[in-house]
Amino acid sequence: MIYTIFLYQSHTGLLIYDKSFQEEDTQKAEMFSSFLSAMKSFVSELILEGSKELKNIELGDYSVLITGIPLLKVDMVIITDKEDLKSVNKLIPKLIKLLQKYEEFFLSWDGDRNAFEILDKPLATLLAENIKDFRKSSLIEPKLALKSIWAKSKHLTEEERNAVIQERDMLIYKMENTPILPKKVNIAEEVIKLSDQLRDEDTYIRFQEELGRLKKEIDDTKFKLNYYLERIRSTLNEALENIGDKPTQMGDFKNTYLNLYSFGSKLKLLKGNGGEIYKKLANKLIEKDSLSEHELAEVIETILKMSPNIDDYFSS
Numbered sequence: 001m002i003y004t005i006f007l008y009q010s011h012t013g014l015l016i017y018d019k020s021f022q023e024e025d026t027q028k029a030e031m032f033s034s035f036l037s038a039m040k041s042f043v044s045e046l047i048l049e050g051s052k053e054l055k056n057i058e059l060g061d062y063s064v065l066i067t068g069i070p071l072l073k074v075d076m077v078i079i080t081d082k083e084d085l086k087s088v089n090k091l092i093p094k095l096i097k098l099l100q101k102y103e104e105f106f107l108s109w110d111g112d113r114n115a116f117e118i119l120d121k122p123l124a125t126l127l128a129e130n131i132k133d134f135r136k137s138s139l140i141e142p143k144l145a146l147k148s149i150w151a152k153s154k155h156l157t158e159e160e161r162n163a164v165i166q167e168r169d170m171l172i173y174k175m176e177n178t179p180i181l182p183k184k185v186n187i188a189e190e191v192i193k194l195s196d197q198l199r200d201e202d203t204y205i206r207f208q209e210e211l212g213r214l215k216k217e218i219d220d221t222k223f224k225l226n227y228y229l230e231r232i233r234s235t236l237n238e239a240l241e242n243i244g245d246k247p248t249q250m251g252d253f254k255n256t257y258l259n260l261y262s263f264g265s266k267l268k269l270l271k272g273n274g275g276e277i278y279k280k281l282a283n284k285l286i287e288k289d290s291l292s293e294h295e296l297a298e299v300i301e302t303i304l305k306m307s308p309n310i311d312d313y314f315s316s
Contacts, residue, residue: 001084002131003062005123006043006077007099007116009109010068015040016109017116019123038204039064041196042149043077056085059149067092072099072106084131091130098126150199161198168194168203180272181218188214221266225310228263232256236303248296253285260285260303267313274313 007017018040043066057064063085065078076095080088099106105115156164168191175187188211195204235255243251260282267275284291284299291299307313 001081002088002127003079008075010073010075016113017119019120038149038196042153069096072103074106087131094126098122156197164194164197181214181269185214221269222310225263225266228259229308231259232263232303235259248293249288257282257285271314
């Protein structure tokens with residue numbers, strides 16, 4: 001089977017596109033990402049060394065095929081089972097022909113990898129038509145694959161190794177002392193890269209798992225932020241409707257306060273001090289009796305003008 005296809009920019013070694021054809025619901029999917037991360041780094045080094053012709057690199061029971069596509073200034077990398085080498089080699093010309101239809105995308109690439117999502121469907125279709133059971137559920141054993149990759153990659157000198165260990169230890173300390181999730185993700189990615197250089201299997205896999213956990217936590221936080229945004233507006237409108245002709249200070253803004261304060265607290269996990277302004281607005285609702293009618297009206301107007309689009313809160 002074909003596990004993954006990578007596309008690298010030949011002259012920079014930058015990853016343009018990668019597509020995994022593993023079943024996403026398998027129990028070892030997280031571990032497979034450890035292998036892919038190490039493979040990306042390994043192949044990038046090979047490409048920068050000048051790999052322009054077809055290469056077959058053996059990694060235990062697996063093979064890595066590197067094919068240069070000069071017209072697109074791209075190197076295509078395919079990870080497959082050894083048993084499928086013959087059929088994959090026959091498929092490569094068809095893959096090249098398909099990719100050449102998107103020549104303009106490759107030659108005008110501005111660094112946005114999302115532009116190449118357009119390849120997902122045609123690639124999957126081509127593989128389904130030419131490779132039997134290309135989505136079967138067997139997975140690369142990550143620990144064995146990592147050892148195979150590291151056995152073929154460059155070794156650090158003792159001096160380089162000590163410097164990398166020191167840098168990694170400092171990053172782990174920083175990660176443990178920051179509450180901001182995106183910063184933790186960035187640091188975890190750097191720790192993984194350094195552990196790759198050190199061939200430190202345990203730390204490498206541990207931080208791959210931590211990276212996956214952090215990304216899930218970010219998704220969960222954004223989900224909750226969206227919920228709080230909806231509740232802020234609905235509870236505030238409900239409170240205003242219940243006031244009727246009475247003074248605004250007599251309104252019950254408790255539910256709005258709870259959702260607004262929770263929104264600010266969760267936003268802090270993604271944007272540091274970016275959530276403080278909303279916690280202060282929430283506190284003003286509770287302290288409404290100390291505000292003038294005009295001041296309270298301004299607070300309410302500010303809350304009602306909050307964008308319903310969660311991404312707007314990370315744009316500045």
